[in-house]
Amino acid sequence: AQSVTQLDSQVPVFEEAPVELRCNYSSSVSVYLFWYVQYPNQGLQLLLKYLSGSTLVKGINGFEAEFNKSQTSFHLRKPSVHISDTAEYFCAADSGNTGKLIFGQGTTLQVKP
Amino acid sequence: DTGVSQDPRHKITKRGQNVTFRCDPISEHNRLYWYRQTLGQGPEFLTYFQNEAQLEKSRLLSDRFSAERPKGSFSTLEIQRTEQGDSAMYLCASSSTPGQGNYEQYFGPGTRLTVT
Numbered sequence: 001a002q003s004v005t006q007l008d009s010q011v012p013v014f015e016e017a018p019v020e021l022r023c024n025y026s027s028s029v030s031v032y033l034f035w036y037v038q039y040p041n042q043g044l045q046l047l048l049k050y051l052s053g054s055t056l057v058k059g060i061n062g063f064e065a066e067f068n069k070s071q072t073s074f075h076l077r078k079p080s081v082h083i084s085d086t087a088e089y090f091c092a093a094d095s096g097n098t099g100k101l102i103f104g105q106g107t108t109l110q111v112k113p
Numbered sequence: 114d115t116g117v118s119q120d121p122r123h124k125i126t127k128r129g130q131n132v133t134f135r136c137d138p139i140s141e142h143n144r145l146y147w148y149r150q151t152l153g154q155g156p157e158f159l160t161y162f163q164n165e166a167q168l169e170k171s172r173l174l175s176d177r178f179s180a181e182r183p184k185g186s187f188s189t190l191e192i193q194r195t196e197q198g199d200s201a202m203y204l205c206a207s208s209s210t211p212g213q214g215n216y217e218q219y220f221g222p223g224t225r226l227t228v229t
Contacts, residue, residue, distance in 0.1 A: 004155075032211070036220075043117075043204060044156070044220040051216060090155050099144055099211045100169065101218060103155030 002027055002095040006104035014112050015083055021076040021107045023091030032094040033074040034101070035065055039087050047089075050074065061085070086111045117221035119205050125227045126195055133191045134224045138207030145188050146218060147180055148204040149173065156204055162188060163210070195228045202226075 007022040025031060032051050036044040048059025055067040065076045074091060091104040118137045126132050138145045143164050148156035159178070160170045164185040174180075177195075182188040192199055202225050206218040 032216070034217070043222040044206075046217055046219075049217055092155075094211065098169075099146065099161060099208065099218075100158050101146075101148075101156070102158070106153070106155050 002031075002093060002102045004091055004093050004102050004104040006089075006091055006107050008107050009105065010108045010110065012110045012112060013081055016080050018079050019077065019081050019085075019109065021089050021091075021109065023074045023076065023104055025072050025074065025091075025093045027072070027093065027095045033065075033067060034092045034094075035059065035063070035074070035076050036090045036092060037087050038090065038106075044090065047076070081109070081111045083111050083113060085109060117205055117207050117219050119203075119221040119224050121224060122222060123225045123227075125229065128195060128197060128228055130195055131191065131193045132195060132226065133189055134203055134205075134226075136188045136190070136205030136207075136221060138187070138205070139219055140186075142207035142209055142219075143185070144208045144210060144218075145182055146206040146208070147188070147190050148206065150202040150204055150223070151200075159190075192226075195226075197228045200226055200228045 003026045005024045013019045034049045035047040047063050048057045050057050050067045058064045063078050089107045092101040120135045146161040147159040150156040160180050162182040165182050177193045180190045202223045204223045205221045208218045
C-alpha cells in the first residue's frame with residue numbers, strides 16, 4: 001500500500017536560515033506528489049506539486065522541492081525562512097493518479113527570531 | 114470562484130447524537146473528497162465522488178458514516194450515533210479529474226467536530 005513518511009516531526013530554525021523538510025514515499029507506479037501548508041485552525045493550502053516533467057518544482061512563498069525517483073523522495077526547501085512560515089507542513093502522494101491523497105504525519109516548522 | 118466552503122465550521126454534540134456536515138466544492142470540479150484529520154496527524158482519506166457517483170470508501174468509514182452528493186454539486190457527510198472517537202476535523206476537497214489539466218485538490222476550511 002502507498003505510504004508517505006515525513007522524517008522529522010518538528011524542525012526548529014532561526015529566521016533567515018535555510019530549511020529542508022524531508023519526505024519519502026513508497027510506490028511502484030507513477031505518482032503525483034504535493035506539499036501542503038496548514039496554519040492553525042485553517043484548511044490546507046497547496047505550496048507546490050509534481051505531476052510530471054521537470055524534477056525541480058517551484059511553489060509559492062519561495063518554496064521549492066525536488067522529485068527524486070531513485071530515492072523515492074520529495075524534500076521541501078526554502079533558502080531563507082521568515083517568522084510567518086511557522087506552520088504545519090504535509091507531504092502527500094497520489095499513487096496511480098486515483099485522486100486519493102495519502103498524507104504524511106506532518107512536520108511542524110518553528111521559525112525563531 | 115469562491116473556493117471550497119464547509120458548514121458548520123464547528124460542531125459540538127453529545128455522544129449518541131447524529132450530525133451532518135455540508136461541503137460546497139468549486140463549481141466546475143467534478144471530483145469531491147472527504148478526509149478526517151485528528152490532532153497531530155495528517156489527513157486520512159474517507160471517500161470521494163466523481164460527479165454524483167461515490168467511487169471509493171475507506172475502511173475508516175464505518176457503517177455509522179454515510180456520504181452523498183445527490184446532484185453532483187454539494188455533498189453531505191452524516192455520522193450516526195456519534196462516539197468520542199469521532200472527534201476530529203473533517204476536511205472536504207474538490208478537483209478536476211486527475212490526469213486532466215492542472216490537477217490539484219483544493220481544500221475547504223474544515224468542520225471541527227467535538228463529541229462530549
